[in-house]
Amino acid sequence: MNKYVLGFFAFIALSFNAFAAITIDKPAPQFTLTDSHGQEVSLSDFAGKYVVLEWTNHLCPYVQKHYQSSNMQQLQTKYTEQDVVWLSIISSAPGKQGYVDADEANQLTSERSAVPTHVLFDPSGEVGKQYAAKTTPHMYIIDPQGSLKYAGGIDSIKSADIADIAKAVNYVDTSLSALLSGETVDKPLTPPYGCSIKYAG
Amino acid sequence: MPEAGWHTYWRNPGDSGEAPRVSLSSDAPLSFGDIQWPVPQAIPVAHLVNYGYEGENLLMIPVDVPATLSTDEVSVSAELSWLVCKEDCIPGNATLQLTLPVAASSSASAAALLFEKARQQLPDDKWLSGQLEINEASVAVEIALPAEMTSTTSSQWTLFPFPSNLIQHANPQYFTVDEGVLRSVIDKSPYWAGDVESINWLLSDGRQGFYVSTALAGQAHSGDAKASALALWDILGLAGMALLGGIILNLMPCVLPVLSIKALGLQQTQESKAVKLGFIKLGYPLGVLVSFNALAVTMLALQASGEKLGWGFQMQEPSIVILLSFLFTFIALVLFDALQVGTRLAGIGSHLIAGQGFGAQFFTGVLAVIVASPCTAPFMAAAIGVALVSEPAIVLVVFNALAIGFALPLTLLVFSQRLSQFLPKPGNWMVTFKHMLAFPMLATVAWLCWVYAGQTSHQAQFGLLLALITFSFSVWLSGRLHRAVPKWICASVALACLVLPMYLTAQLPDANQPARSITDNAVPFSKQALSSLIKQEQIVLVNMTADWCITCKVNEQVAFADADVRAALSAENVHYMVGDWTNKNDSILAYLNDYQRSGVPLYVVYSGTQSKQVLPQILTPSIVIDAINQATEEIPHE
Numbered sequence: 001m002n003k004y005v006l007g008f009f010a011f012i013a014l015s016f017n018a019f020a021a022i023t024i025d026k027p028a029p030q031f032t033l034t035d036s037h038g039q040e041v042s043l044s045d046f047a048g049k050y051v052v053l054e055w056t057n058h059l060c061p062y063v064q065k066h067y068q069s070s071n072m073q074q075l076q077t078k079y080t081e082q083d084v085v086w087l088s089i090i091s092s093a094p095g096k097q098g099y100v101d102a103d104e105a106n107q108l109t110s111e112r113s114a115v116p117t118h119v120l121f122d123p124s125g126e127v128g129k130q131y132a133a134k135t136t137p138h139m140y141i142i143d144p145q146g147s148l149k150y151a152g153g154i155d156s157i158k159s160a161d162i163a164d165i166a167k168a169v170n171y172v173d174t175s176l177s178a179l180l181s182g183e184t185v186d187k188p189l190t191p192p193y194g195c196s197i198k199y200a201g
Numbered sequence: 202m203p204e205a206g207w208h209t210y211w212r213n214p215g216d217s218g219e220a221p222r223v224s225l226s227s228d229a230p231l232s233f234g235d236i237q238w239p240v241p242q243a244i245p246v247a248h249l250v251n252y253g254y255e256g257e258n259l260l261m262i263p264v265d266v267p268a269t270l271s272t273d274e275v276s277v278s279a280e281l282s283w284l285v286c287k288e289d290c291i292p293g294n295a296t297l298q299l300t301l302p303v304a305a306s307s308s309a310s311a312a313a314l315l316f317e318k319a320r321q322q323l324p325d326d327k328w329l330s331g332q333l334e335i336n337e338a339s340v341a342v343e344i345a346l347p348a349e350m351t352s353t354t355s356s357q358w359t360l361f362p363f364p365s366n367l368i369q370h371a372n373p374q375y376f377t378v379d380e381g382v383l384r385s386v387i388d389k390s391p392y393w394a395g396d397v398e399s400i401n402w403l404l405s406d407g408r409q410g411f412y413v414s415t416a417l418a419g420q421a422h423s424g425d426a427k428a429s430a431l432a433l434w435d436i437l438g439l440a441g442m443a444l445l446g447g448i449i450l451n452l453m454p455c456v457l458p459v460l461s462i463k464a465l466g467l468q469q470t471q472e473s474k475a476v477k478l479g480f481i482k483l484g485y486p487l488g489v490l491v492s493f494n495a496l497a498v499t500m501l502a503l504q505a506s507g508e509k510l511g512w513g514f515q516m517q518e519p520s521i522v523i524l525l526s527f528l529f530t531f532i533a534l535v536l537f538d539a540l541q542v543g544t545r546l547a548g549i550g551s552h553l554i555a556g557q558g559f560g561a562q563f564f565t566g567v568l569a570v571i572v573a574s575p576c577t578a579p580f581m582a583a584a585i586g587v588a589l590v591s592e593p594a595i596v597l598v599v600f601n602a603l604a605i606g607f608a609l610p611l612t613l614l615v616f617s618q619r620l621s622q623f624l625p626k627p628g629n630w631m632v633t634f635k636h637m638l639a640f641p642m643l644a645t646v647a648w649l650c651w652v653y654a655g656q657t658s659h660q661a662q663f664g665l666l667l668a669l670i671t672f673s674f675s676v677w678l679s680g681r682l683h684r685a686v687p688k689w690i691c692a693s694v695a696l697a698c699l700v701l702p703m704y705l706t707a708q709l710p711d712a713n714q715p716a717r718s719i720t721d722n723a724v725p726f727s728k729q730a731l732s733s734l735i736k737q738e739q740i741v742l743v744n745m746t747a748d749w750c751i752t753c754k755v756n757e758q759v760a761f762a763d764a765d766v767r768a769a770l771s772a773e774n775v776h777y778m779v780g781d782w783t784n785k786n787d788s789i790l791a792y793l794n795d796y797q798r799s800g801v802p803l804y805v806v807y808s809g810t811q812s813k814q815v816l817p818q819i820l821t822p823s824i825v826i827d828a829i830n831q832a833t834e835e836i837p838h839e
Contacts, residue, residue: 022391023391059289060289060290061284061290061291061292062290096288097288097289129248132391134216134217134249135216135217151391151392152392158219158365159219159222159282160219160282160284160292161282161294187394188394189391189392189393189394190366190392190394191365191366191390191392192392193217193219194217195217195218195286195289195290196216196217196218196246196247196248196249196251196286196288197247198247198288198289199247199248201247201248
């Protein structure tokens with residue numbers, strides 16, 4: 001049989017494949033990071049509570065969309081009042097967009113009237129990569145047993161336009177309210193959208 | 202125009218970013234089409250990949266202008282929003298206004314050249330079609346390439362999916378091109394949650410692009426599809442044939458005379474009250490039905506145990522085709538009276554069916570089946586042959602239709618004796634009729650030989666035909682001999698004719714599975730063989746595959762065809778075991794279930810009793826070689 005096989009590989013970016021897989025209903029990766037008050041914070045500190053992870057970069061237009069509209073702050077307020085832990089994580093590497101020191105981070109929080117439980121620094125990007133975080137914002141919800149319950153976008157409309165917020169379904173809001181009332185999350189995985197996280201390297 | 206290094210986005214921006222949006226409106230009744238996207242590039246941004254355009258690009262939108270437009274000029278306004286990124290992103294938006302003159306003939310504008318250039322960057326107008334397979338961790342596609350692309354030696358293949366959450370954009374895409382068919386496997390995005398029937402892509406070879414529509418492959422992840430694929434009409438057709446076959450059984454030389462005697466007997470006892478009770482009248486057909494169903498259940502049990510033993514009673518198996526071709530040849534020989542089978546039994550029939558009560562009628566039915574068996578055997582054998590390669594439901598339908606057909610004439614006679622005048626008189630014509638029936642059997646043999654040639658080769662088919670002729674000769678000769686020893690010799694030759702081609706076929710490389718025969722030392726999967734190799738502290742790579750599995754084919758071409766992998770697999774204590782799940786196979790299903798899989802591919806490397814590792818669904822030569830090397834290190838050395 002004169003059969004020839006032409007096999008070759010085409011690589012689009014090949015430098016990186018160190019991303020962990022994330023799986024809904026499986027234990028969320030453990031981590032310990034330093035917060036904007038110099039305190040060490042571990043995911044395990046919040047066992048028994050719902051935890052929201054918010055990857056952020058204050059200079060990203062998609063993050064600005066949700067802070068300038070107060071959408072993010074309202075979510076933080078609504079759920080931290082119900083004993084949900086809200087962790088804003090900055091994985092921007094030093095020198096890259098969105099990297100801030102502790103003082104700048106605290107100043108941003110007060111300027112924007114944000115109420116996260118902690119602002120955490122992940123300058124090495126290690127935790128971001130453990131969670132396969134790709135964009136800012138990129139949202140995760142972890143249940144009191146430490147299982148991942150939601151991962152993905154903040155809402156359903158992929159844009160930097162504040163006017164779209166009212167038209168969109170806010171997945172963090174719908175997922176958290178479902179979980180808090182003992183229901184299952186309707187869409188546990190949605191595509192995240194926004195700016196790429198400015199990881200080191 | 203963006204500066205160097207900055208990019209804008211395609212319709213699916215990839216891991217981050219956003220496609221530009223354009224909303225056009227006009228004071229005139231113009232209608233605006235969709236953006237015509239040029240072929241994008243995959244742009245790596247740190248650890249992510251975006252799909253878009255670096256530098257200048259033109260997004261054209263076709264506009265339909267009605268011929269009735271009567272104004273001198275039209276005004277078009279555009280609401281634009283876009284995002285331009287290098288690593289950081291800048292969103293932009295604008296409202297633009299353009300006034301154009303209306304004229305009967307067109308004339309080139311200053312931007313005509315720009316449009317001309319942009320047109321060359323558009324994908325081809327023609328859509329390709331392909332198949333899509335979504336696995337647990339990967340997505341595979343199979344696309345028939347257009348002629349102009351098959352000759353390309355480009356290593357720049359890229360598949361751009363329309364949805365942004367289907368594939369891991371930053372992961373490598375593996376491609377193989379084999380006889381004009383391009384196959385690719387790509388890691389699946391963890392954010393894929395869709396249940397879709399089809400996905401659209403843009404396929405680029407670095408120079409030109411083609412849109413591709415891929416439909417979810419209708420492959421059977423379980424073997425159930427085979428049964429449901431048989432339409433109701435097919436089943437009715439089979440049942441009709443079996444019914445007819447059952448009626449023909451009554452015309453067999455050892456059945457018809459008995460039937461005639463019975464009919465005569467009925468006429469004589471016409472006044473008997475017992476016979477007039479319908480319940481008793483149904484005794485005979487019930488007896489026949491029970492006997493045939495018992496036979497069907499026996500066949501199904503045999504079929505099921507055969508599958509457990511790992512023999513597939515399937516037409517896809519050349520050895521089964523050989524077996525059936527010998528069976529049908531033998532049936533033809535019996536019908537030709539080349540061999541007398543069980544003539545002594547036939548005579549018993551006449552007095553057995555003389556009873557009157559329900560019990561007698563019932564056992565008459567049972568015994569009719571058994572007693573008539575010497576004559577009916579050829580037909581029954583054909584039914585059994587069908588039964589062995591069919592689904593249980595079909596087997597029951599065929600056997601019951603046969604039973605009804607067989608019982609029908611006598612049952613009708615019992616109910617209405619007037620019908621007996623239509624009963625043909627036994628005579629010499631029956632023998633002629635029987636001989637004639639041998640020809641459909643021979644036609645079946647011809648068909649089986651053709652199937653066999655497709656599975657193997659012309660040479661093998663020639664060998665099979667020679668074996669069939671030698672077999673026929675031996676059977677014929679043994680029928681003409683009267684001494685036991687020469688008869689015994691003939692029977693041995695006939696048996697050898699059957700066994701030899703089966704053995705030789707098993708030695709042949711399978712012509713239908715070229716991808717698999719690439720690795721010469723592959724052995725078919727069997728649970729027993731696997732556990733015995735494990736006990737002997739051997740290294741075993743199990744490859745569970747199927748013809749309809751696109752991912753499997755890519756892996757076979759990329760990884761298993763690799764010279765280093767082949768060398769690693771032919772090492773002394775390494776065994777390569779392939780399970781083919783193209784057709785239903787319970788032992789492979791059980792194996793897949795052991796690994797919480799519902800489908801193929803599945804690759805497992807065993808290091809004797811020490812450990813086992815499940816390989817990813819997308820293989821590279823190095824993944825396979827590393828796994829084998831690791832397994833080799835773990836094996837204890839005496």
